[in-house]
Amino acid sequence: MSKPNKHKEPVAPQPESISRRVFTGLALGGVGICYAAAVGYPVYRYLMSPVEKAAEVAAVTEVVVKDAQKLPVGSGVMFKFGAEPCLLIRQAEDKWTAMSAKCTHLGCTVQHEPEQNRIVCACHGGVYDPETGGNISGPPPRPLSQLVVKEVTEEGVRVARN
Amino acid sequence: MKTFINSIYGWADARLGLEELSHFARKKTVPEHAHSFWYYWGGLSLFFFLVQAFTGILLLLYYRPGPEAFESVRQITYEMHFGWLIRSTHSWAANLMVFAVFVHMFSVFFMKAYRSPREFGWWSGLVLLMVVMVFGFSGYLLPMNELAYFATKVGLEIPASTPIIGPKIAELVRGGLEVNEVTVQRFFALHVVVLPAVFAVLLGFHLWLVQKHGNALPPSEEAKPAQERKTVPFFPNFLMKDLAVWLVALNILAVLAAVFPWELGQPADALKPAPQGIHPEWYFMSQFQVLKVLGDWMPGAVGEIAGILLFNVCLVLWFLVPLYDTSRESGRRARRVTWLGLVALIALIITTIWGYAVL
DSSP states (O other): OHHHHHHHHHHTHHHHHHHHHHHHHHHHHHHHHHHHHHHHHHHHHHHHHHHHHHHHHHOOSEEEEETGGGOOTTOEEEEEETTEEEEEEEEETTEEEEEEOBOTTTOOBOEEETTTTEEEOTTTOOEEOTTTOOEEESSOOSOOOEEEEEEEOSSEEEEEEO | OHHHHHHHHHHHHHHHOHHHHHHHHHHOEEEESTTGGGGHHHHHHHHHHHHHHHHHHHHHTTOOOSTTHHHHHHHHHHTSTTHHHHHHHHHHHHHHHHHHHHHHHHHHHHTTTTSTTOHHHHHHHHHHHHHHHHHHHHHHHTTOBHHHHHHHHHHHHHHHTSTTTHHHHHHHHHTSSSOOHHHHHHHHHIIIIIHHHHHHHHHHHHHHHHHHHOOOOOHHHHTSOGGGOEEEEIIIIIHHHHHHHHHHHHHHHHHHHHHSOOOOOOBOOTTSOOOTTOOOOHHHHHHHHHHHHHHHHSTTHHHHHHHHHHHHHHHHHHHTHHHHOOOSSOOHHHHHHHHHHHHHHHHHHHHHHHHHHTO
16 A cells, blocks of 8 residues: 555656746746846936936027127038037028038048038048038948028027928 | 757866866855854845945946035936935945944854854954945045034044044045045045955955855854754755845845935035034944043043043954954853953943933
């Protein structure tokens, strides 16, 4: 009577103990994930705080470039549109163009060279057209992104997002 | 796949000796007995230290020492998402760490775990405790609020009362004649560079000694014959229990930090009088109260000098205990040392409570 039982006992609990082990593992893993999330979420938000602030500042649709109406024909000025450096060029007495100064290749800030009538990026030698922002030569894949010049007032030049 | 993993393991093992490590982990055991509870307090201290390192690095991202110190802590507390929680966790974990370290020290003392061959464990532990106290003192100033300002001012008056060299030491630490931005900058460098480096080395030494000698048995266990003593494997049994205790500690810490957020207070102002009932952190309260009482008995510098002498004599006695309590038998001397520890513990508790009672 006792002999067959002794043989059975070690066999019978095995499938159950495996599933119990899997369950315990899953439960512990789940609790672990909860804890990681409870710690990770505040840390993530804490680290992102300045990014959120910068995004708020960057979310402008219009900027007035102060005193830009006094620019001589042919010259340009750098200004900040939100967080991005931009370039305002006076092409003729009543002709203005405004564009991003962030090179479309790897993000360096480009410079306007009025004597050569071009915009260049010193980092990798990209060249753009100062009137259209089109990429002429070098590595840049796209034209500089354009802004719209809305009006010229006593105060300055009003520039808006395209 | 399995053979691939095995071959990578074999490659790393041949170069790093992983097998020795896992053999050591498998072989390591921890004694189990009526006083096993106290074995967790060293690990708990370590846990709180890790929390401090983690939250400290996070605070470091936005904290600016110098004239902007208070403003930067205000921004952390009120403008950064969850900044208040991270700062509160850092402050609470600091206090809990000091508490855990004290419990750890007294448990080691009463289990007589400082006896041969563990003297260096005791000594490195005491130096670690002192580094922890300096951590607390230097970190307390960093927000540069009213309380921090006066606590540091008063704290530095104590070494300043040491004859001859005292005033120079205080000036050197302060970086001026009064606590100011330069002091904050110095304490900052101390708190985030010097102390962590010193602490890491000492902690490595301390933990290495624990591995080398294993957990000490209290005298009551040592008296039992070897076959009656019980042990549990370190891996995974004790480690799992240790982690469970850490999890409990994490929960307590989270509740304290979230429900009782650490206050920011008012910015330090050298022209404002000290606020009523100003007092140091609880782990300096005992010394604070003893100095106050001695100052009443012996007015002037005499009281402070007597206090400093008293602290130093106690500290030296405490430090040297492995050298005068050496015998393995619980003889008369061993019992006297236990009494000494009890007196020290009770004196600490009474003077601390007394300090709070007369605020």
